[in-house]
Amino acid sequence: MAVSKFEVPELKGYTVIPLVRMDAAAGIKSFPANAPIQEAIGFPGELPENWQEIAIAKMGELLGKYRSLQVFMDACVHCGACTDKCHYYIGTADPKNMPVARQDLMRRVYRRYFTFAGKYFPQLVGAKDLTRDVLDEWYQYYYQCSECRRCSVYCPYGIDTAEITMAGREILDSVGLGQKYTNEILGKVHRIGNNLGLPGPALMDTLSGLEEDVEADTGVAVKFPIDVKGAEVLLITPSADFFSEPHVESLIGYAKVFHAAGISWTLSSMASEAGNFGMFIGSYDQLKKVALRIRQAALELGVKRIVVGECGHAWRVAYSFWNTLIGVGAGGQDEYARMLQKQLDSNYPQPAHICEVTYDLLQRGAIRVDKEANDHRIITFHDSCNVARGSGMGGIPGGQFIIPREIIKSVANHFYDMAPETIREGTYCCGGGGGLLTDDLMELRVKGAQPRMDALQAVVENHGVNFMATICAICKAQFTKVVPYYGFEMGMIGGVHQLVSSAIILDPNK
Amino acid sequence: MSSLTIFYAILFYLATVVLVGGVAFKIYVYSRTPSPLRIPTMPAPMTQSGMVARMAREVVLFQSLFKSNKWIWIFGWMFHFGLLLVLLRHLRYFTQPVWSWVVLIQPFGRYAAFAMLAGLLGLWARRFLVDRVRYISTPSDHLMLALLVAIGASGSAMSFLVHTDIISLKAFMLGLMTFDWQPLPADPLLLIHLALVALLMIIFPVSKLLHAPGVFFSPTRNQIDDSREARHVAPWAAQLDK
Numbered sequence A: 001m002a003v004s005k006f007e008v009p010e011l012k013g014y015t016v017i018p019l020v021r022m023d024a025a026a027g028i029k030s031f032p033a034n035a036p037i038q039e040a041i042g043f044p045g046e047l048p049e050n051w052q053e054i055a056i057a058k059m060g061e062l063l064g065k066y067r068s069l070q071v072f073m074d075a076c077v078h079c080g081a082c083t084d085k086c087h088y089y090i091g092t093a094d095p096k097n098m099p100v101a102r103q104d105l106m107r108r109v110y111r112r113y114f115t116f117a118g119k120y121f122p123q124l125v126g127a128k129d130l131t132r133d134v135l136d137e138w139y140q141y142y143y144q145c146s147e148c149r150r151c152s153v154y155c156p157y158g159i160d161t162a163e164i165t166m167a168g169r170e171i172l173d174s175v176g177l178g179q180k181y182t183n184e185i186l187g188k189v190h191r192i193g194n195n196l197g198l199p200g201p202a203l204m205d206t207l208s209g210l211e212e213d214v215e216a217d218t219g220v221a222v223k224f225p226i227d228v229k230g231a232e233v234l235l236i237t238p239s240a241d242f243f244s245e246p247h248v249e250s251l252i253g254y255a256k257v258f259h260a261a262g263i264s265w266t267l268s269s270m271a272s273e274a275g276n277f278g279m280f281i282g283s284y285d286q287l288k289k290v291a292l293r294i295r296q297a298a299l300e301l302g303v304k305r306i307v308v309g310e311c312g313h314a315w316r317v318a319y320s321f322w323n324t325l326i327g328v329g330a331g332g333q334d335e336y337a338r339m340l341q342k343q344l345d346s347n348y349p350q351p352a353h354i355c356e357v358t359y360d361l362l363q364r365g366a367i368r369v370d371k372e373a374n375d376h377r378i379i380t381f382h383d384s385c386n387v388a389r390g391s392g393m394g395g396i397p398g399g400q401f402i403i404p405r406e407i408i409k410s411v412a413n414h415f416y417d418m419a420p421e422t423i424r425e426g427t428y429c430c431g432g433g434g435g436l437l438t439d440d441l442m443e444l445r446v447k448g449a450q451p452r453m454d455a456l457q458a459v460v461e462n463h464g465v466n467f468m469a470t471i472c473a474i475c476k477a478q479f480t481k482v483v484p485y486y487g488f489e490m491g492m493i494g495g496v497h498q499l500v501s502s503a504i505i506l507d508p509n510k
Numbered sequence B: 001m002s003s004l005t006i007f008y009a010i011l012f013y014l015a016t017v018v019l020v021g022g023v024a025f026k027i028y029v030y031s032r033t034p035s036p037l038r039i040p041t042m043p044a045p046m047t048q049s050g051m052v053a054r055m056a057r058e059v060v061l062f063q064s065l066f067k068s069n070k071w072i073w074i075f076g077w078m079f080h081f082g083l084l085l086v087l088l089r090h091l092r093y094f095t096q097p098v099w100s101w102v103v104l105i106q107p108f109g110r111y112a113a114f115a116m117l118a119g120l121l122g123l124w125a126r127r128f129l130v131d132r133v134r135y136i137s138t139p140s141d142h143l144m145l146a147l148l149v150a151i152g153a154s155g156s157a158m159s160f161l162v163h164t165d166i167i168s169l170k171a172f173m174l175g176l177m178t179f180d181w182q183p184l185p186a187d188p189l190l191l192i193h194l195a196l197v198a199l200l201m202i203i204f205p206v207s208k209l210l211h212a213p214g215v216f217f218s219p220t221r222n223q224i225d226d227s228r229e230a231r232h233v234a235p236w237a238a239q240l241d242k
């Protein structure tokens, strides 16, 4: 199936909420996974005969395991407050992309099989049998949600559609209906150690190439160490940082920061991936399995600190889930957690974001910068959804908004924020998160980026912005691909540590 | 004892049992279900007291709704706080002597019914006028509004237009509470009002009205931002550490 031609929305410089257009995104569907991909990560390869029974049972299981799902299924009053909050609704006008309608795809089935009203008065409460059509609709629209949680900010009961999307995907996987992109990547991470399927030797090659480049560029021998036992810091970064543009510029930035501050650090070939697509498919089991590689690497290398590179969902997983999943953090009373927590240095937050590290060094004057080096750039900052609404930084509420901005302002002279309703906790997703960063969803990705593009357009016009910094590998990949559709240069997308990299002063004698 | 009195007495006992039992059961289910991962919508409070304050802002001021949509917020707030005052005012039919603060709010409580009705009609209008809200509205959404409007309208009619025998009504209510049944005045408006209230009580635990207990259990609102400082392993997930 070729990707059909579609119309690119016209930018206005502000968000316009469209009128409902039935089935406007009905033609957009990501490729399903084939049997080997599914089976490799423990899901059935195809739809079993008794799929309906399995799916309902799975739903019952999840309702008992996740309070979020149970409460969210019951609590929605159909007030409509969330209906205009999703970038995919704004971009496609398909009413099933309104958060509440996306939830209702599951809520109807929940009512039918799990509530009194739906069992006896299905029409009245809009309850529906789980038919093959309904299942297909789930696949379609649960893979049109980037799990960005914007809707949860605005719902009076905090209903987080991402939780429902995750449950939907988990149920789909349990009956053999997985998504090719996400599940293939999960297979790779187990087999090879990272999402890109980059084997250890290739990785080492890339890193020594980087060392040469940086030395040629700066005259300073900045190292990119890997698998170094006894290093202080283990850096866990998205594998895109190793060879994608502009990601690699940020990797160079991290290396320069560690070099300048004199912190010994290492990457790990076994855990060469910060991303954890287990979250995207809502599978606790996969989440934990993928994260376990990091626990293992940290124990084997004997590091004192774990630092995470620029990656949005990875930082959510690290900040919010790692302690619970694999014991990277503090406060663990059990044997399992203590084993790692004893080893890690409790003077630092565990895990730490690279921005927390850099900000702290800047604050203490432990690294120096030449701000003028970024004078050709007029910068804005895109808050990545998972960082903004799923994590924190610096141990202060809202630190995830403050710290990256403060870093940018310390290393550059020209910074302008986008419209207030499009940043911080109200930020719009880039349009490619949550397992949607695949070419078969190009139309959705372009349309879903519209609200962000509108906000960008405004600062480009008003302030001449020519650089949009983000701290997420998916945002970077998505934007570089999508901004040209809207007439922007792909080179205007980059990382916060790319800016740090330009400005940091390296001592040639160190 | 008229059969009418007996019918309404039994109806109210039944409605109370369903309401209390149903909501208690739901609360039991919510509290029994674990939250295996921390998912507060960030930025979230870092202390227990901060969380209580956040929840209070949600429940009292509808903070998130305010950020979201000023129309729904104003209508929703008018309805809910109108309803609260009206309910508190109704305590006068269940207490003897009437508590002094209930006496104090009596005049406000009577007019609050109008705020409540105006809010309901505003919310209802959105179900017709806003295409997105029209799309998501189900028959039960409309019926729920109709029910609440009918309760409010029949109640206000008794309060402002055709007064009912409030002394006997109070005797009936107090009688219900002490299991010493007294005759219920056979005033049609009153009978409608009471029947609809009983209906509302009965459907409460099987409808979206569960948002009332639900909001307190919403993990995105009642969790603390402390996941780097504490592990939160659900019992079913603890098996996986082995």
Ligand code: SF4
Residues within 6 Å of the ligand: A085, A086, A087, A088, A097, A098, A099, A102, A144, A145, A146, A147, A148, A149, A150, A151, A152, A160, A161, A162, A165, A429
């Ligand atoms: S989580 Fe994000 S993508 Fe999903 S429905 Fe909510 S706003 Fe839309």
Ligand code: SF4
Residues within 6 Å of the ligand: A075, A076, A077, A078, A079, A080, A081, A082, A083, A099, A100, A154, A155, A156, A157, A158, A159
């Ligand atoms: S804002 Fe919340 S309660 Fe209102 S329709 Fe959306 S999900 Fe339902």
